[in-house]
Amino acid sequence: MKILVCISHVPDTTSKINFTNNNTEFDSNGITFVINPYDEFGLTRAMQIKEATGATVTVINVGSASTEPTLRKALAIGADDAVRINAEPTDAAFVARLLADYAEEQNFDLIITGRESIDYNGGAVPGMLATYLDIPFVNACIGLELKGTKSTVIREIDGGKETLEGNLPMLLAGQKGLVEEKDLRIPAMRGIMMARKKPLTVIEAGEAVKQTSVLGFELPEAKAACTMIDADNVEQLVELLHSEAKVI
Amino acid sequence: MAVLVYAESWSGSFKKATFEAVSYAAQLADKIGTEVIALTIANNNNSTQLGKYGVSKVFTIANDSLTTFNNQAYANAIIAAAESTGADTIVISNTNNGKAVAPIIAAKRGAALITNVLDLPSSHSPFTVKRKTFSSKAFAQYSTEATQKVISITPNAIGAIETNKSAATESFDYTATESDNRLSSVSVDKAKGKITLTEAEIVVSGGRGLKGAENWNMIEELAELLGAATACSKPVADIGWRPHGEHVGQTGIAINPELYIAIGISGAIQHLAGVNASKNIVVINTDAEAPFFKAADYGIIGDAFEVVPKLIEALKTYKMNN
Numbered sequence: 187m188k189i190l191v192c193i194s195h196v197p198d199t200t201s202k203i204n205f206t207n208n209n210t211e212f213d214s215n216g217i218t219f220v221i222n223p224y225d226e227f228g229l230t231r232a233m234q235i236k237e238a239t240g241a242t243v244t245v246i247n248v249g250s251a252s253t254e255p256t257l258r259k260a261l262a263i264g265a266d267d268a269v270r271i272n273a274e275p276t277d278a279a280f281v282a283r284l285l286a287d288y289a290e291e292q293n294f295d296l297i298i299t300g301r302e303s304i305d306y307n308g309g310a311v312p313g314m315l316a317t318y319l320d321i322p323f324v325n326a327c328i329g330l331e332l333k334g335t336k337s338t339v340i341r342e343i344d345g346g347k348e349t350l351e352g353n354l355p356m357l358l359a360g361q362k363g364l365v366e367e368k369d370l371r372i373p374a375m376r377g378i379m380m381a382r383k384k385p386l387t388v389i390e391a392g393e394a395v396k397q398t399s400v401l402g403f404e405l406p407e408a409k410a411a412c413t414m415i416d417a418d419n420v421e422q423l424v425e426l427l428h429s430e431a432k433v434i
Numbered sequence: 435m436a437v438l439v440y441a442e443s444w445s446g447s448f449k450k451a452t453f454e455a456v457s458y459a460a461q462l463a464d465k466i467g468t469e470v471i472a473l474t475i476a477n478n479n480n481s482t483q484l485g486k487y488g489v490s491k492v493f494t495i496a497n498d499s500l501t502t503f504n505n506q507a508y509a510n511a512i513i514a515a516a517e518s519t520g521a522d523t524i525v526i527s528n529t530n531n532g533k534a535v536a537p538i539i540a541a542k543r544g545a546a547l548i549t550n551v552l553d554l555p556s557s558h559s560p561f562t563v564k565r566k567t568f569s570s571k572a573f574a575q576y577s578t579e580a581t582q583k584v585i586s587i588t589p590n591a592i593g594a595i596e597t598n599k600s601a602a603t604e605s606f607d608y609t610a611t612e613s614d615n616r617l618s619s620v621s622v623d624k625a626k627g628k629i630t631l632t633e634a635e636i637v638v639s640g641g642r643g644l645k646g647a648e649n650w651n652m653i654e655e656l657a658e659l660l661g662a663a664t665a666c667s668k669p670v671a672d673i674g675w676r677p678h679g680e681h682v683g684q685t686g687i688a689i690n691p692e693l694y695i696a697i698g699i700s701g702a703i704q705h706l707a708g709v710n711a712s713k714n715i716v717v718i719n720t721d722a723e724a725p726f727f728k729a730a731d732y733g734i735i736g737d738a739f740e741v742v743p744k745l746i747e748a749l750k751t752y753k754m755n756n
Contacts, residue, residue: 313537
């Protein structure tokens, strides 16, 4: 079995977000980049499947050379090989098309992505990629069990969950639940050493069309000072929520 | 030219997010001088009520093969409706089911997809619209030159506007194909009577300061009094005091209710990212230095185990008098 795990290279969750060039570009100054947290759950699940079935796991990213440390980290966690498609990932349709061009030739049985990246949060690449490849797509995936080519998956729905069944190939856009937080794999020294020798192939980007552009960014307005209320006078809070905030 | 809005149903009924999306589509169509058509699938409500939110025509699909949500089939049904009406803009709610169909529709139609949309477009040529980005730590203006568009609207961001229009309904047919049914739904497990987090107007949330799962009774009581949904911080979901589906924050669910009440949550940057779009924030925390107070509108420094019961009493008194 061949598994492809798509990896986004994103600012660490503790990052303060700032913009540069007249608020048209993300300011990556001082930012630590990591594997997209949603992708980590899928990568760990792929490792578990690899150990149970002998599957091979390829990780892929669309990005510049600066994303390679993130791919190396995925190799250190245990992926067999990595692919970087050399292009700036500026738009979902563009990225999905480049990934599809690669995946089409490789015949993966299972493709796992995060449900969205924590930077642009489009949540668009997984469903587009599945559609370009003409395979089923499951979003917000919180559980996966395989029996041969038969797959049972659980997806989060608004206010609950749904269990689905189908045959591979398919694409799952995962999140926490695919594995638990405590089971997430982190690179060990041995893995880091081994990762240096694993193949990381760079592919030049083919033809792909961008559908959207970002004109500019803005940060949320700073909040006015917090109104402090005495712990012995919670009635004042109720009154303010009613008369000032008008929410009750 | 027309605008098509997918009016999503949950267990056969419309919810607030549906009316918001319909209202958005109606305003959009009005601005560009075209008509808006709604599509409902497996809806048991009276679809004409969508007229109140500005649509003139509602297509209804009541095909047995589409009774249960199926993202491939629903996406294809929405595409079929768009083709038959000549719609080039499709509006969808950014719910879990909306997110499951939107990218399929966009990929099949070669349409531009813009998700997490917060507002009506600031320009129509090129189409430019504000969306959430960086996990709600920032906003971005996205634009597209594409004629074909799929716009996915953040629930709770745009109010539904009632009009005095009325809608005519027309049945529309789409039958799921073999390829639509490559995945089959085995079971749906839904929490009954619970308010969906992303749609809730008020959310009451607890953190590690509550010290244990057994102390959530007062959170639930407070939530019930306020008609609120309950939520929690990431550590609480990770320890297993509360289900993952309640985790709000950067890697959980992003919410933007009218009122967010955070109890025993210090306000780490990852938590703030998911909740700072809330219109009003109340923070109750023992630690006066908790960073959450800087992002709050109202704050109480105090022990949750003393403050929350008092707040419950004060709300009961308020309710009796109002």
